[in-house]
Amino acid sequence: MRLADAALESAATDSDATDGTATDSTATKASSPPADDTSLDSDAIFRIAVAGFEAGREAVLDERDDITFEDSPAPRRLAPYATAIGAVAHRGDGPPGDGEAGTGRLVLLYDPDGQEGWTGVFRLVAYVRADIEEEMAADPLLGEVGWSWLTDALELHAPGYSAPSGTVTRVITESFGSKSGELPATGFELRASWSPPQDDDLGVNVVAWCDLLVAAAGLPVQPPGTKALRPGGPRPGQRRRR
Numbered sequence: 001m002r003l004a005d006a007a008l009e010s011a012a013t014d015s016d017a018t019d020g021t022a023t024d025s026t027a028t029k030a031s032s033p034p035a036d037d038t039s040l041d042s043d044a045i046f047r048i049a050v051a052g053f054e055a056g057r058e059a060v061l062d063e064r065d066d067i068t069f070e071d072s073p074a075p076r077r078l079a080p081y082a083t084a085i086g087a088v089a090h091r092g093d094g095p096p097g098d099g100e101a102g103t104g105r106l107v108l109l110y111d112p113d114g115q116e117g118w119t120g121v122f123r124l125v126a127y128v129r130a131d132i133e134e135e136m137a138a139d140p141l142l143g144e145v146g147w148s149w150l151t152d153a154l155e156l157h158a159p160g161y162s163a164p165s166g167t168v169t170r171v172i173t174e175s176f177g178s179k180s181g182e183l184p185a186t187g188f189e190l191r192a193s194w195s196p197p198q199d200d201d202l203g204v205n206v207v208a209w210c211d212l213l214v215a216a217a218g219l220p221v222q223p224p225g226t227k228a229l230r231p232g233g234p235r236p237g238q239r240r241r242r
Helices: 003-010 037-063 142-157 203-216
Strands: 067-071 081-090 100-110 122-132 162-173 185-195
Touching: 037 067, 037 081, 037 100, 037 203, 067 203, 081 203, 100 203, 122 203, 142 162, 142 185, 142 203, 185 203
Parallel strands: none
Antiparallel strands: 067 081, 081 100, 100 122, 122 185, 162 185
16 A cells, blocks of 8 residues: 555544644654754754644634634654644534534645655645535535545645545444434545645645635635635745744
């Protein structure tokens, strides 16, 4: 199995959780690299990439009140460096946790040597799940439409992305035993990965993933009066000015 495909399988859940937070680069590395100039440069590049990742999350929070974020453990074995975030889309004006419309997870992988199936040293792995109406689940075009939610979001926020790969799944949940009275539920799941543009900050990928999440959840993709978000975080190849 190609590593890019293995990443798709690990996007939703990963039992090999780290002890640190999702954005702790040292906690999510498979092992500590030698303390030479190359490894130090890689550490710095990843820290800048994570800062851009976080800038994307802040850009979404500045524009939307129907998405909340949460820490998520990053997979250890897919790349030397990794970080991840989770998100929940909400309906209505209730407190977080009420009116949950969809959930998702986004993983950022970094391998200074690159990997098979990548077009650079970074790879994004996304997972989104949302409940959908039975009629929509039965639509034979659901897969194409769901995939277009992702590609449209990437074209809008992260043009220049490459090597996209993924699956769209219809989920039917039936209840039995003491829950036999509950009606069947239908859901939508998308697992995808892509390589970000080499010269762009990584926060735009967070914004695109959130657009995918709200589209799957049936919420407005762009809040009224807003334009395509450009987080403007530091780029992996740049160092911050002091």
